[in-house]
Amino acid sequence: MQDHAASVAATGSGTELLGGALTHVVQETGASVAMLYLLPRDDTTLYLTVLSGVPGQLATPWTRVPLSAPMPVADAVRLRCLIWLGSQEELARRYPRPALVLPYRFALGAAPIRTGGTDRGGLVLLWPGSHSPELTPEEREAVLRGCRGIGMLLQQAESSGYPILPAVQPHVLPPPEPPTPEPAEARTIAEFVRRLPGGSCALSIDGRVVFLDDDAAELLGTRAEDIRDTLPWESLPWLDNPAVEDHYRAAVIGRQRTSFTVLRPPDQWLSFHLFPSSTGISVRIVPTSRPGPQDVPAPSLPTDPAAPSRATALYHLMHLAASLTEAVGTQDVIDLAGDQLMSAFRIQTLVVMTSGEGRLRVEGRRGARPALMDRFDGAPLTSPTPAAHVLMTGIPDFHATFSELDRAYPSAGLRNAVEACAFLPLIVSGRPVGSLVLAYDRPHPFDPEERALLTSIAGLLAQALDRARLYDSKDRLAHSLQAHLLPHSLPRIPGLDVAARYLPSTRGMGIGGDFYDLIRLDDTTAAAAIGDVQGHNENAAALMGQVRTAVHASAGAPPDEVLARTNRLLTDLDPGLFTSCLYIHLDLARHTACLATAGHPAPLLRQPDGQTDVLELPPGLLLGIDPASRYPTAEVPLPPGAALALYTDGLVEAPGVDFDDAAAELAAHFALALDQDMESVAGALVRYAKRATPGTDDIALLLINALLTDG
Numbered sequence: 001m002q003d004h005a006a007s008v009a010a011t012g013s014g015t016e017l018l019g020g021a022l023t024h025v026v027q028e029t030g031a032s033v034a035m036l037y038l039l040p041r042d043d044t045t046l047y048l049t050v051l052s053g054v055p056g057q058l059a060t061p062w063t064r065v066p067l068s069a070p071m072p073v074a075d076a077v078r079l080r081c082l083i084w085l086g087s088q089e090e091l092a093r094r095y096p097r098p099a100l101v102l103p104y105r106f107a108l109g110a111a112p113i114r115t116g117g118t119d120r121g122g123l124v125l126l127w128p129g130s131h132s133p134e135l136t137p138e139e140r141e142a143v144l145r146g147c148r149g150i151g152m153l154l155q156q157a158e159s160s161g162y163p164i165l166p167a168v169q170p171h172v173l174p175p176p177e178p179p180t181p182e183p184a185e186a187r188t189i190a191e192f193v194r195r196l197p198g199g200s201c202a203l204s205i206d207g208r209v210v211f212l213d214d215d216a217a218e219l220l221g222t223r224a225e226d227i228r229d230t231l232p233w234e235s236l237p238w239l240d241n242p243a244v245e246d247h248y249r250a251a252v253i254g255r256q257r258t259s260f261t262v263l264r265p266p267d268q269w270l271s272f273h274l275f276p277s278s279t280g281i282s283v284r285i286v287p288t289s290r291p292g293p294q295d296v297p298a299p300s301l302p303t304d305p306a307a308p309s310r311a312t313a314l315y316h317l318m319h320l321a322a323s324l325t326e327a328v329g330t331q332d333v334i335d336l337a338g339d340q341l342m343s344a345f346r347i348q349t350l351v352v353m354t355s356g357e358g359r360l361r362v363e364g365r366r367g368a369r370p371a372l373m374d375r376f377d378g379a380p381l382t383s384p385t386p387a388a389h390v391l392m393t394g395i396p397d398f399h400a401t402f403s404e405l406d407r408a409y410p411s412a413g414l415r416n417a418v419e420a421c422a423f424l425p426l427i428v429s430g431r432p433v434g435s436l437v438l439a440y441d442r443p444h445p446f447d448p449e450e451r452a453l454l455t456s457i458a459g460l461l462a463q464a465l466d467r468a469r470l471y472d473s474k475d476r477l478a479h480s481l482q483a484h485l486l487p488h489s490l491p492r493i494p495g496l497d498v499a500a501r502y503l504p505s506t507r508g509m510g511i512g513g514d515f516y517d518l519i520r521l522d523d524t525t526a527a528a529a530i531g532d533v534q535g536h537n538e539n540a541a542a543l544m545g546q547v548r549t550a551v552h553a554s555a556g557a558p559p560d561e562v563l564a565r566t567n568r569l570l571t572d573l574d575p576g577l578f579t580s581c582l583y584i585h586l587d588l589a590r591h592t593a594c595l596a597t598a599g600h601p602a603p604l605l606r607q608p609d610g611q612t613d614v615l616e617l618p619p620g621l622l623l624g625i626d627p628a629s630r631y632p633t634a635e636v637p638l639p640p641g642a643a644l645a646l647y648t649d650g651l652v653e654a655p656g657v658d659f660d661d662a663a664a665e666l667a668a669h670f671a672l673a674l675d676q677d678m679e680s681v682a683g684a685l686v687r688y689a690k691r692a693t694p695g696t697d698d699i700a701l702l703l704i705n706a707l708l709t710d711g
Contacts, residue, residue, distance in 0.1 A: 014157060014164030015171040018050045021153055023173065025123070025146030026052055029139055032255045032278065033106075033126035035059065036150065037073055038166045039119055042687050046073060046122055047166035052173040053126070053278065054252055055206035060343050061101065063170060067691060070095060072110035073122040078691070079654060080119075082143065083110040086133035104254040105129025109139075113147045115155040117665055119691055123147055128255035175205045178279045198286035205280055207231050207248050219270060219285050238265055251276040261288060320344075320457075324464040330363060333468045337461055338366030341438070345454070348441045349418075352426075352465070353387050354434035360388055363434065363465075372417055373437055384411055387435040390423040394432060396455050397423040398446040420444035422454055426462035433466055491520045495588045497705040499678035501686050503650075504698055513544040513579070514648045514700035519555045524589040527555040527562075530646040530702050531581035531600060531623075543570075547579050547623070559583045559596035563620065563631040567598065570624035579623040582646060586638065591706065593638045596631040598623045601649055601659075604667050608641030608708075612671035614663050643678070643705040645670050650697030651689045678703040 018036060026034050033053035037046040046065040067074050072083045072095060085091045085108040092099035107127040113120045125143065157164045199216025203209060208231055212224040220236060227235045233245050239262065247258045251274040259273045268287065275282040320340035324333065338350050349367035353360050362377045373387060381388050386409050390397050399405035402419050418439040426434040436458050490498050500516050513533025520526050529551045533544045550569050554562040562583050570579060580600035584593050599622040606612040618632035652662035669688050673681040682703050689699055
């Protein structure tokens, strides 16, 4: 089996192998839609690799899911548990962003794919809206069994030297082939269809017309050959309405029958009834004398056939609006805008420019020609460039062809770079903050509706960008403050290989109360400390600086005395915050370590042979509670080749995970890095933590390795 996995992966068909496994899971669970995500090693983003049951364009907003995102699959992988959402109401309550974009009836399950201690990805399954709100024990076991099987397949491919990696675009599995009827049966079916009132039509899963009888063609006012293999809302202008495509999405995603009534100009109302299955959608079209409760008016304006349908555009824009509420930094905003707008409006290049000190600055770019506006980077706002002009005037500028652009801005120098473009001002509360440049590689007429939509998008993006720039400024300030409170570098101590890391939490200002320190005392002794002040704000950071200073000033005294002195100082200050702290006195001549703890997680000790354990230390009370607290000590051997790992709880804590189990798993990762230097080990442990924990707490890590020689 292993050799087979290797040979398949080696020929580039690893995704096909996964596709077969995913098909089996769908059959076993009865799910209608399946999405298989992979998590490459040392990565923090899930990549959609195989998709089944819906066309690829419906999954575009979720092809990349950061592990920190509030999404079911991210939570399932990060928390290592099955997430079940039995109703649309539950989805909206727990995950409002996907619920906003997918307001359809379905049940959803998400589960992690793991082998041993390695996270390999996640699986998302959707069931029709008719599914029970509860997942049956048999279905649950089928989901978990399928995840185990996929995990083993990934492990076998990796161990053979040919790991299966996500492709640029997900592999979309074709729908199952419907059974081919016998000739006599086919004639009976054809007669049956002809006897039905109205017209009959069949759509593929991706919405394209694959069959249309004469009655349906007549009702639609077209010929069958003219719309076969097209999307009806693109080939029939009077069906280009978001509500029409939305009914199609509801049928495909929720696998539920849906009906609507639409006006075919000038005065013919038609009733459409959609019956979905795993192989496609059957449609009955029946004339009606009056609109029904789901009537859809015809669009008032013709649309550009090269432009995306309105439903597709709105689908991506709703996802963009929901996503921007969670974007924190400027790059997040630009990435989200690129992911959603470029596919929604078939834009080839997107550039965001901002203003600062009276000049343009390229803030970010995406697409086919990323350097499109680089020549204007640093140009004065008074320069004759379209980006500067719209920023100063606040008036959007649309050019359907390059000749139009060249007439308006003959010195822009964009020949052979664009065929059509839009320049949109980014304005917040009447204040211009930048320009959004959208470029197309072919002429693109901008109808009034699209112009209004793009202008609204620019306003939405401007507000998000303004918030992001404010966040970036605060984040830089927080990092600067944190950097000044922590050691600039660790001292060089003969006989020790050391490394440290500090990561602020992913939420808030990026500043907190975690600290570490390494102090050289003399030629053969040193001290190490690590601690965690309660809270994640400037007060915690200020107290952290005081605690670190107090520990540093007392360093050299016995560990119990260092903690006792620091504790008395904190209780005198009465800051209202408690602090955990671990202090270690290292005697390099005697090869021993003497430790005392004030409510801090016990360190890991790795022996020269790789045996790694969580040290058992006598407990001590948190600092700042009782001025008379005592802190008992423990002495352990630290022979050459042994290593200590000191850390704060942010490295291991995760909701629903036992702390002792998490510490034991961290110890296992520490043990695996026996032959690596401490800098490499620190990087590996931090990458592990990013994948294993939710990132809502600060992380401090200090590694100390007693070298085999004294050099």
